[in-house]
Amino acid sequence: MAKNTLTLAFDGYEILQGKLKELGGDVRTATEKALKQSAEIIESNVSAAIIPHNQTHETEQSIIQNHEVEWTDTTAEVKVGFDIKNGGLPSIFLMYGTQLHGQPCIAPDEKLYDAVYGKQTKKQIKKLQKQVFDKAIEEAMGE
Template sequence: MAKKKRNRLSIDFSGFEEYYEKFDRLNADSKKITEKALQKSYEMITPNIKKSIQPHHLTGATENALRENEKVEWQGNLGTIHVGFSISEGGLASIFLMYGTPRMQPPDKKLYNSIYGAAIKKKVQALQKEIFDEELTKVMK
């Protein structure tokens, strides 16, 4: 149901497919469960991004480009939620901050890791698995 794209969250943890099969057999609303997991993941990541961008405040344009009030969007059975910065709304500088430029070294690894880091990915996976476990328990009762 959820798929990984640039600057979008996805549902990605070990055993994910088995959960969907169980939800399908139990006639549970897997779309609602996916939406809850994506929204909670987004709510966990965004404050860390906001905190990581604050040291770079000059004009506030990049900070204002942070996607802070996103909701899950559905295209058929594919649910997505945007995270990070909106490039078209002034977030282009975030790319330069995360990866560095020839004139600006070193790149800001704290900002990069707040979005793409292994630690945040593990936290998101654990949160999503916890949500799916809770929902499976509710459905089975």
């Protein structure tokens, strides 16, 4: 996980963002809410998937729980997964496995990998993000 961050990633984002702006809704608040809730999904998934590897609990303690949204101009992102600098380095070896002399030494943990990058996780996040924007539009319309 080179830059373990999450951004808005659902089809039609630009259209919904435009509608929300047009209605006078707060795009920034909707964006932050969608990203924070998305990060909570990953945190929950990762917390469940790391359980079989809890010998020292250091890697578990490195799961990112502070879902502060960072803005760079008009781009928002939130950190997810493991804090590599603070005990999360083993997560890389667990997710991708290791080899010794070309032979697998530790098999990759697909559940842990999928907790962050899996199709189901991405699908769940896209659905949630769209729901957050749909709700923000409804609220802006006064419904």
